[in-house]
Amino acid sequence: MIPSTSAAFIALIKRDLMLSYRHRNELLNPLLFFVIVVTLFPLGTSPEKELLQTMAPGVIWVAALLAAMLSLDSLFKADYEDGTLEQLMLSHHSNAILVLAKIISHWLVTGVPVIMLAPLLGLFMFMPTEGIKTLMLTLLIGTPILSLIGAIGMGLTLGLNRGGMLLSLLVLPLYIPVLIFSASAVDASLAGLDIKGQLYFLGALLVLSITLAPIATATALKISIE
Amino acid sequence: MTDATAGLHVNSISCTRGYRDLFSGLDFTLSAGQVLRVEGKNGSGKTSLLRIISGLAQPLEGDVLWNGQKIHHAESDYFQQLLFIGHRAGIKFELSPIENLLMAKALNGARSESSIEEALYQVGLYGFEDIPCARLSAGQKRRVALARLFLTESTIWILDEPYTSLDVAAVSVLEQRFNQHTADGGMLLITSHQPVSLRAEQQFRLQLPHTRLEAI
Numbered sequence A: 001m002i003p004s005t006s007a008a009f010i011a012l013i014k015r016d017l018m019l020s021y022r023h024r025n026e027l028l029n030p031l032l033f034f035v036i037v038v039t040l041f042p043l044g045t046s047p048e049k050e051l052l053q054t055m056a057p058g059v060i061w062v063a064a065l066l067a068a069m070l071s072l073d074s075l076f077k078a079d080y081e082d083g084t085l086e087q088l089m090l091s092h093h094s095n096a097i098l099v100l101a102k103i104i105s106h107w108l109v110t111g112v113p114v115i116m117l118a119p120l121l122g123l124f125m126f127m128p129t130e131g132i133k134t135l136m137l138t139l140l141i142g143t144p145i146l147s148l149i150g151a152i153g154m155g156l157t158l159g160l161n162r163g164g165m166l167l168s169l170l171v172l173p174l175y176i177p178v179l180i181f182s183a184s185a186v187d188a189s190l191a192g193l194d195i196k197g198q199l200y201f202l203g204a205l206l207v208l209s210i211t212l213a214p215i216a217t218a219t220a221l222k223i224s225i226e
Numbered sequence B: 001m002t003d004a005t006a007g008l009h010v011n012s013i014s015c016t017r018g019y020r021d022l023f024s025g026l027d028f029t030l031s032a033g034q035v036l037r038v039e040g041k042n043g044s045g046k047t048s049l050l051r052i053i054s055g056l057a058q059p060l061e062g063d064v065l066w067n068g069q070k071i072h073h074a075e076s077d078y079f080q081q082l083l084f085i086g087h088r089a090g091i092k093f094e095l096s097p098i099e100n101l102l103m104a105k106a107l108n109g110a111r112s113e114s115s116i117e118e119a120l121y122q123v124g125l126y127g128f129e130d131i132p133c134a135r136l137s138a139g140q141k142r143r144v145a146l147a148r149l150f151l152t153e154s155t156i157w158i159l160d161e162p163y164t165s166l167d168v169a170a171v172s173v174l175e176q177r178f179n180q181h182t183a184d185g186g187m188l189l190i191t192s193h194q195p196v197s198l199r200a201e202q203q204f205r206l207q208l209p210h211t212r213l214e215a216i
Helices: A005-022 A024-044 A049-074 A077-082 A084-090 A095-124 A129-157 A164-190 A196-225 B046-053 B097-108 B116-122 B138-150 B168-183
Strands: B008-017 B020-030 B034-039 B061-066 B082-085 B156-160 B187-191 B202-207 B213-215
Touching: A005 A024, A005 A095, A005 B097, A024 A049, A024 A095, A049 A077, A049 A095, A049 A129, A049 A164, A077 A084, A084 A095, A084 A196, A084 B082, A084 B097, A095 A129, A095 A196, A129 A164, A129 A196, A164 A196, B008 B046, B020 B034, B020 B046, B020 B202, B034 B046, B034 B168, B046 B156, B046 B187, B082 B138, B097 B116, B097 B138, B116 B138, B138 B168, B168 B187
Parallel strands: B034 B187, B034 B202, B082 B156, B156 B187
Antiparallel strands: B008 B020, B008 B061, B202 B213
16 A cells, blocks of 8 residues: 555654654754844844844844744654655655655744743833734745755755754845845834835745745755765 | 666766776666675775765766666656665764654555564564654664664665674664565665675676676
């Protein structure tokens, strides 16, 4: 009996979530980093309300972006080292679909906690409710893009011993559009302006990366495990 | 499908590592019920050959064909028929044997009559099914990976050093399973530094870097 791809997709998400649960300490690291970076800013600059309010969108988004990069390491590394990645690539299911399952479960355990913590950090930075709402919305659209793009970079640098530096060089330039549109959307909403334009751009980036990134990642992984 | 194209056909493949030729012009066909033992010194390219045949690596030249079609061709059902167990066991140490095999089943399927408990019983892991693999011994971890052989309905088995860190009893259980597999019309490609005694009628030996198959 040959199982369907959807069954394999769901089983893989479940397995990865279970693995993350058993490694929950490791998940905490990027999250702590996110919180610490944002809380250090008022200490390093000044605790004035106006200054923090102006900086808030940029600071929170940069911290979220760096936290996303920190968390990428756990995406394929363990699977590569214990040989389960080979087994995924050898299954008859579409490799891109299986890769998408891995990215989704990775986002659920790294992206979603960042979105949940964002309102708290927004309050630290004296953001008004309207700004916090937009911040969460942009994170909701933006963090999946970060996971998807990061997966391509991770796939390409997987076989290298010290791929970390190369990974940042590959991935950070591709993260910049997300940062620009998201931070500018939050800024605009703080100024009471319309944010539709930025959100459309983010949405387009999300659609583009959901459709293309898994394919690119699967191809990169194939080269990496050879 | 005609008889001339049925089975696994390796079409004059070459492989290099660095600037060194491991083998070139390797050409053979393997059909139902046959066993190929790949032998050779350390570094002679046994693992490279098995990874090329399993589709994980690309040969420098030549193709691997399954029933007359390239294995990576979209219409080929090669990967449904393939079971590969390499040096890296492909099991998660944080998961229990049952959880590992559930994942293998979801990916590759299983014979309807065989259950996961049954497979674990066969490899002697009865009573260990709920313990995280990290806490099992090296041989027991290997057995978890090999339990897939009792679950699968694949016809081509590619096994790289399956006997590593197994005890005598486990080796004989495996050999029985190999015999059953070839008797059912399956194919087996295997490397091993230990003596292998199988009952299949048609067994071949490939002594790398020579590229001629000898019947055993």
